[in-house]
Amino acid sequence: MKNSLGIEIPEYIEGIGNLEPFQGAWTKLNKGWMGEQTTPPPVKASQPHFNKMCETLEEAILKCNPHNGMTVSFHHHLRGGDYLLIRTIEILDKLGIKDITLASSSLTTAHDGLVPYLKNGVITKIFSSGIRGKLGEAISYGILKTPVIIHSHGGRVRAIQTGKIRIDLAIIATSAADVEGNATGSHGKSAFGSIGYAMIDAWYAARVVVVSDSMVEYPCVPPSIRQNYVDYVVNIDTIGDASKIASGTTRITKSPLDLRIAQLAAEAIVKSGHFNNGFSFQVGAGGASLAVAKFVRKEMVKQNIKGSFLLGGVTSVLVEMLEEGLFKSIFDVQSFDAAVSSSILNNTYHIEIPSGLYANPYNCGCMTNKLDVVVLGALEIDTDFNVNVMTGNDGTIRGASGGHSDTASGAQLTVVVCPSFRGRIPIVKKEVHNIVTPGESVDVLVTERGICVHPNRPELEARLIEAGLNIRKIEDLAVEVERFTGTPKPLELLDKIVGLIEYRDGTIIDVIKQTKGDLEALYEEFNI
C-alpha cells in the first residue's frame, strides 16, 4: 500500500505487526478522541521501610525479573558520554538473556559498542528516535532481522501509552538521587540538566531502576523522577564521561556559511508576522539553527520585543535570553550544556518538562502545539519541502528524527535552515532519500542562496517579498544546486527494509532500505 506521499509501505512486518500508512500531518489527529487502545501504567506495591538500595547494577537487574524477549529502556540525556546503556546490555548478556527489545529515547556514537550484541542475538529489535555511528551502519547493512522503528520524541510517548512499546525494565541514569529513588539530572558531578525523556519510562515501565553516581541525603530535590515509580536504586562510580555529557557553555558557530544562513533566517522570522510580543520560540542546538537565536536576540533588543516561552533542547544561549528578560520562561525537555543545569536548579521560570508534555500528539495539547516559531536543520530537503534528518546521502542511518516532525507540525512558522549543498553533496534536491518531516508542515527553507516559501503559505511569501528578502522558487534553487554538484547517481539499495520511520501519530511515513555495506568488514573492526 502507498502512503499519502506515494511511498510504498508494507501492510504487515513479521515481528512488528500491521502497519498504518501516513495520511497527512494532521489527518489522524482530526478525530480528536483517539480510539486506540491505551495501556495503563503498572500497579506496584512494596512493604513499609523496604530498602531499595542495591550494591551493584547486576543485583538490581537480577531483582527485576530479566527474561528473554524483554524490553529494556534508556534515556539519552547523557548523549555521547553515556556508559550505562552498554553496561546494562553487557550484564544482560552475561545473564544469558536473548532477544531483547532496546527502547532508548535516542542512540548516539557512545553506543557503537552495541554492534556485537546485535550480531549475537542479545538485541533483536530497536525503538529509538535517532541512531548514528557504527550502530547506524550495522543496521543499514542489515544486521537485524526486524526493522528498527524510528519514532519522534512525542511519538515515543504515544507508543508507550498505547502499548506499542511495553517496557519491562527502565534503567534511568541520574546525576543525583536519594535512597528512595527521587532523582534529578540538575546537579551532581555528572549533571546533565533536564531528564524530560525519562519520565514516561519511570511512569510506565514494569520495573524501574534509578542509577546515580551521586547519592544525596533524602529527599533529592528537585524530584524530577519521583520515588513512587522507582523499584530499586543503585549507586555506581560514574554514569558516564562528564566531558561528553554536558561541558561548559555551547558556543555559537563561527562558520561564516552557517552564520549567513542564520542571519537570513532571523530576517525571515522578523518579517514573517510571527515576531511579536508574546511569541514563543524554539531552535536546535547545532550549527546554523542555534546561531539564529543570536540574530533574533539582537532584533528583540532593538525592537523591544518580549517573548513568551522558549521550548525544547536548551543551551546556555537560550538561558541568557531568559535571564535578560527577553522571554518569560523556558520549558526544557533536554539540556545541552553545563550552564543550563544550574539554571534549571535556580530559576523558577526554567521549567523541566516531560517529553509527553513537550510533544506527544495524543493528548489535549502538547507544548509544541503552542509554539509560534521553530528553527530546524536538515540533512536533505526536497522540492516539496519534505525533510530527511535520518539517513545520509549514501543511504546509511546517521541521524535523528528527534522532535523535528513534532515541532514542525505544531509551530505556526517552521523554518528549516541548511546550506543548499555541502561539498559536492546536494542538500536541496528533487527527491530526498527518506522523509521524516512532511513538507506540508514546513513553511520556509532558508539557505545561503535564497529563501523558499512553501506554496501553502502565499501570504507569507508576499510578506517576505515585500520586506525585500531574496525569495525564490525551491525548484529553481534545486536546479542551481545541481549545476554545482552534478546529478548524483541513484543509490543502489537492496529490497530488505531495515528501518521504519514512524510519523508522530504512529503511521509510517517512510521505510529505510538496506544499503550495500560490508557487514563482515564491520565485524572485523569489532573483532567479532
Added chain:
Amino acid sequence: MLYIPGNNPAMLQQGGVYGADAILLDLEDAVALNQKDAARILVRNMLKYVNFYEAEVSVRVNSLSTPFGMADLETIVPIQPDSIRYPKTESAEELAELIRVIEAIEDKHGLPHDKMGIHVMIETALGVQNAFEIAKFSKRVDAITIGGQDLTADMNIESTKDAAGIDFARKRIVMAAKANGIDAIDTVFIDVDDAEGLREDTIYAKKIGFTGKAVINPRQIEIIHDVYQPTDEEIRKSLKIYKAFLKNKKEGIGVFAVDGKMVDKPVMKRAEHILMLVEYDLKSLEIGN
C-alpha cells in the same frame, strides 16, 4: 568588499552568498608562489560559471613587475569582471602602463575600453605621496584603496590595532578619491575575532570619509554594514529634508530651513545620498508631492 583567495574553490563558489557588496578574487598575496597558475585558471573558470548574484566582482592581479602579472591580465581581462584591482600602485606612469596592457588585450578580443573599471591599491609610501595623480590619471579608475599591511611594512613600522602609523595615508587617500569623485575603500581589519575592534575601526573609517571597507572573513560583513547603514534618525531627517526640498523647488526656493537649520545644496545632496543608500524610492516622493 570580501577578499577570497583565488586558489580556494570552496570559498570562491560561495563568494556571492554572504551579502558583501563586492567580492575580490585574489591572485596576489593570498596565493602562494607555486599556486599562481592554478589560482589563475580557477578564478577564470569561476568567473565564467559561478553566479555571484548582486555582488560586484573584482580580481586582484599580480603586479606587472612580477612574473605573473602579464599572464593574470591576459587570462582575466577577456572575461571582463567589474574591475581589476592593481596592487602596489606607485605612480601615474605605472598606471599608464597597466592601462596600455589592459586596452591592448581588450582590443585583441574586440572588447570596449569603458566596461571594466580599475581599482588602484596604494601600499607604499611613494604611492601615498602620488595618490592624487594616480586617482586623477584615468576615468577607468573608479576606486582607490589602501593596503594597510604592505604599507606598514614599506614604512618599516609596526601594524597596530589603532592604525596610528597609517592614519595620514588613510586620510590622504580619502582626499585623493574625493577630489576625483571616486570611491575610497579602507584596508582590512585582521583580527577576525575582535568584533568590537572592527566596529571601532569601521566607525573611524566612515568618519574620515571611506566609502567602504575590505574584509577577510564573511563574519566581518555584518558589522561593516551595521556601521555604514544610515540610522533610523538619519533616514527620518533626510526624508524630511528631501520632501522640503521638493516642495521649495516647486516654488523656486533654493535655500530653506528644516527644524530651524539651514538647508542648502550640499545638505540636500547628503540627504539624497542617504535615501539612495537605503534604496528609498525617491520618485514616489515626487509623485506624492
